[in-house]
Amino acid sequence: MTPQFLPIGPRAFLVQLSDLDETLALFDALTADPVPGVAEIVPAARTLMIRTAPGTAADGHLAAAILARVPEERREAGSAPPMELPVTYGGEDLDEVARHMGLTVAEVVAAHQAATWQVAFCGFAPGFAYMTCDDPRFDLPRRPSPRTRIPAGALALAGRFSGIYPLESPGGWQLIGQCDVPMFDLDRSPPALLQPGMRVQFVDRAAPKRAPRKVAPQPATGLRILSTPFPVLVQDEGRAGQAGQGVSAAGALDLGAMRRANRRAGNPSGAAVLEITLGPVRLTVDDPVTLVLDGAADRAEVEGTPVDPARPFALDAGEVLTIHAPARGMRSVLAVRGGFAVSPVLQSASRDTLAHIGPEPLTDGAVIALAHAPADAVDPRAAPARALPAAGEVVALPVTLGPRTDWFDEETVARFLSQDWTVTPLSSRVGMRLEGEALTRTDMRELPSEGTETGAIQIPHSGQPVLFLADHPLTGGYPVIATVLPQALDLAAQIPPGARIRFTADRPFAPILPEASA
16 A cells, blocks of 8 residues: 555644554654654554654655655564563453453463564553554454543553553553553653563563652742642643653643743743643742743732733742633743743653643642742833633634544535534643534544644544643544644633634645655
């Protein structure tokens, strides 16, 4: 099969191949001989998601360069000896798996141990490795209804893959056992135990429990959260380049607000800030500071005296700052001149709420240390006003149709673009759940897991869209009908529950055709 190039956005597309072997062969070729301008590759079951560096378009010229890397021969399995992983068999679905395979439970266990499992790619959660083998009997369906809670270490099967859940999470795979070896451990380098290309052999024996990870003590002085209705999060520009470990970028949802706040405070534009959801939030400091607000914040006061949230302002030790819930938008950014003293995790201080990576969320009574780093002068000018949305209003978001628009007929795509979608309260940094006239896809096949970009609009079985935000899973198994353009993501992050979204596309869906450079 000739690879197909499916659009995601101006700096991303999906390369569709015929099977896992072809996908991994191209991944190997692109890793050995990189194409200039390619920043990151997210391998999956039958696709590679290509992200480009700034200044490189995900267009026909890039598609032609990637097409030239397609190897003529199939990929050969690695020759390194497999890693042994100890497993205790006896998961909740083991009997059901045996019935699916037409085997006894003992025969399922024996076959699972006899197979050599190769890590094809990582995704879903940090350290979650999709492992495949040559035994076709393990091509098993997902559960009809996903579980809301699967414990960390659960060994599971689905769609010819075996995987171990690195942390407690929802999931729809068939559970057959438990592995006590941590799949993702920040005290290890690299944190993900399993990497693409590695081979694994499962053995039936117990493994020693690991010692609990030490939690850093809370600082004695700094900025103190007195009260907040929602956790306050430390965020920066995010941790790009960690796809090989199944880690998404995360980072501030309103990146523009974060960068503006830092520049106005005299900090480097990518320094860590506090991301505040709605409000009111009350806080104080142990040392005099200069603070800057941005994003949705439109009303604040110090000891009952209003301050202008559009300008930097001082807060003395012991004074109480109240940041009220904004009238429009929903996320505010707070920067401190000299920055916060936070330790980076995988080169970033951002909190990933799905993966539980990064500084702990700040709740009532929490303290975050101040760095008092050298800083430039603050910018005293008022920040330009932004038109942010409010509940009940309609917000237009531009999208690129793709990569799976063709899983829906023309009438359904037109309905997706012509109606207003209500943002429900069941929304978070992972994604916004939308509500409207449900969409039905024409292609009812099960979609093999594939890379998803921030801004992806997934259509699950309910037909109600989910718009992925910064903490979304790296891969997903539902078709993405369209992807919000990168320049609209800051606005999307400020759309509150009760507002409505109208998606707009400036061109119909069409695969990207490889073009030779002039």
